[in-house]
């Protein structure tokens with residue numbers, strides 16, 4: 039075949055499955071499926087309501103993490119997950135489920151805006167063009183999406199509801215007693231009636247001014263504006279999230295300096311949900327690694343707060359090791375801590391160590407200088423383990439409440455203001471950071487947990503802190519309490535009780551999770567549905583004024599500043615449009631003047647709730663109809679919190695997107711808008727498609743497609759190049775597009791290849807040369823059913839023989855299990871085996887076998903399956919046929935005979951599977967009636983097993 043040129047092939051076999059034929063088949067069925075609405079999933083009610091018989095089936099809501107439509111288009115790595123969910127969804131449809139599968143676009147965000155700034159095209163124009171392009175690329179893959187349900191987050195019909203949800207969050211508070219969010223109006227009623235005292239004042243609610251009330255409520259609202267220290271990047275002209283700042287305190291993008299600045303920003307009180315976000319993870323079917331990352335991010339720490347007196351004030355520390363209180367020999371405040379200003383004395387006290395002063399003449403000067411230095415560093419940088427410890431003495435001493443020692447109070451950047459109380463008791467003997475600091479500043483150390491190794495109890499001779507939990511307390515007694523001899527856990531409980539009894543401490547739980555900074559100084563995002571009245575009080579817009587559409591502005595670029603000028607302030611692009619910003623509105627109390635909020639929402643907002651909109655995409659009176667939400671998302675057996683049945687995407691979204699979406703779900707659930715308290719019941723992370731990167735001697739990537747392999751080395755234009763496995767992408771010159779592969783082989787081949795490359799959750803290298811293997815499989819499949827010269831179906835109506843039935847039912851059984859467990863690579867191996875078996879027998883294939891083979895292939899290669907199904911005489915689409923069911927009679931393995939001997943004499947014969955293990959065979963032999971009788975109660979000295987053929991028993 040390889041010698042024949044393609045014209046000759048075509049003449050000899052005009053009906054062979056070729057790329058040209060695949061292109062024809064695929065285009066035809068894609069048009070047909072679209073025209074027929076083959077993949078439309080009916081709702082139980084509403085405008086997408088449909089066939090009640092279909093609605094009565096079990097439902098399956100299958101979702102992909104939706105794409106960001108970038109200008110570069112798709113490479114073959116992008117659709118891996120989309121193909122996998124499509125195969126799974128098709129199998130689910132064929133096993134009697136009402137399957138909802140669609141795909142939208144996550145289209146607000148930075149890349150479009152930057153592109154706009156560079157090229158002068160409006161972000162909407164470029165984004166919409168990218169979406170159109172991506173739709174064409176995706177359609178070519180034959181994905182069975184319900185297209186009526188698709189949308190982009192930039193559609194005003196969609197972001198109307200994103201804004202509406204923001205308003206719900208703004209208008210609610212977390213009632214700790216009830217353990218859930220409630221409308222803010224309930225809280226106002228409690229304040230009005232006096233049932234709940236108004237915090238921070240002795241005045242009644244009715245006596246407060248509107249502004250004072252707004253301030254009180256701001257302390258409760260789940261969405262609130264506050265002056266928080268944020269990462270301000272003058273060079274980019276925007277505030278950045280912690281994750282967008284590098285370890286050395288610069289912007290990830292652009293590498294500009296980032297400063298801590300206090301700016302008024304919107305926040306989401308996600309911390310109110312810390313416990314529930316943690317607890318509800320248990321019932322989710324997610325990879326353990328992702329659950330662990332979420333747990334770590336939420337970071338629940340049990341410990342204690344302890345007060346240390348400093349003059350008339352007290353420094354409250356948070357510690358997880360209150361058992362080591364006797365070992366606290368100094369204290370550290372975060373440089374930003376508000377007590378710093380109060381405790382600094384005019385002059386260095388007697389006996390101040392030179393190294394403590396930083397070389398400054400007074401404590402105030404030292405503290406000032408150090409604070410400036412700390413402000414220019416990111417939290418990550420401040421906490422880096424290996425970093426040299428820096429700090430200065432404040433000149434103040436505190437009293438250790440158990441040892442009574444005077445302990446010096448330092449400020450140092452390794453203590454963060456945003457965690458715990460922003461102050462620590464330092465226990466250098468048992469905490470590695472404190473140890474390093476104490477060494478650098480020549481501070482005393484005291485061993486209070488006896489090392490279980492042989493280093494002794496004098497920390498001045500140690501190389502590192504002893505931080506094990508697994509030891510006994512020492513050196514920990516005063517007149518009132520002794521912890522000596524206790525284990526860590528017991529000592530913690532004992533000391534906590536003692537502190538509580540004296541009113542100087544309490545057990546507490548601390549979370550690493552911070553509130554979510556929710557505003558950006560950007561154009562291409564959802565406008566906040568918030569206006570400010572003349573007193574500066576924030577008001578939410580009523581539903582009737584939504585969506586609040588993004589206005590047209592002349593210039594959507596952020597205003598940037600001198601990158602090193604920390605004293606600048608962001609200017610939002612929306613603020614440049616005075617007509618839009620200043621409005622007269624009637625919010626229920628007559629027309630008044632307002633100023634609009636000019637920040638926009640972060641690009642996470644649109645993906646926080648999109649699963650809900652797929653359910654009821656055209657509803658203009660609610661974000662989702664409750665009955666429809668209940669049907670697709672509601673709790674059920676095994677899914678106590680409800681949620682999407684399968685959500686597939688990359689592991690890089692382990693924390694932020696998933697945590698934010700979970701948080702919004704819970705608020706909507708508490709407020710009664712949805713019945714599901716979790717968005718995604720089952721999460722699956724697909725691996726990555728990697729690609730070889732070839733680099734020349736200068737380390738520059740060369741076009742992978744033009745590299746030749748010779749004598750075990752790689753060559754580009756006569757020059758030797760190196761090869762490593764890396765990411766696929768334009769910049770590495772190794773991107774392969776699905777379009778090229780579809781043109782060369784067809785979409786069915788591409789789908790099979792991507793699924794056959796390896797287990798779905800493992801990363802795998804792309805190899806264009808290997809794609810042809812799956813193409814040949816489809817050609818053989820075609821040839822087993824269709825005559826390549828006449829195009830006629832060759833199947834016969836005779837019954838298959840026993841061996842063929844065995845091969846068929848084993849394949850059906852294996853493929854069914856593999857499909858349900860998303861093991862598509864092994865499913866393909868089983869289909870291949872059956873197909874090869876049919877090829878090898880050489881006899882015409884029985885119709886009943888051919889039909890079931892086509893059904894097995896249908897989820898994987900839907901176009902060729904549809905074509906063959908019709909050729910076999912069916913008038914209905916293959917998409918909604920029943921998946922074949924294996925007949926167990928043909929599935930059991932053939933057996934082998936095992937002889938069981940006692941003292942060398944055959945006592946029994948067992949029919950066993952050829953793959954039985956030694957242990958199973960031994961158990962089977964010893965349980966055999968004949969063997970039990972022959973042993974007659976005698977004990978057993980030894981059993982020799984040679985699976986699957988022989989067991990030899992030696993009695994005692």
Ligand code: ANZ
Pocket residue numbers: 339356357358359360362372452453454455456457458459460461462463464465468469505548
């Ligand atoms: C005394 C102590 C002794 C500590 C010891 C540890 C070991 P996790 O588990 O992460 O919650 N800490 C508290 N607040 C801090 C802050 N704002 N910045 C930096 N460090 C802070 O960590 C809690 C521990 O981290 C606390 O327990 C405190 O040090 C420190 F042998 O207190 B520990």
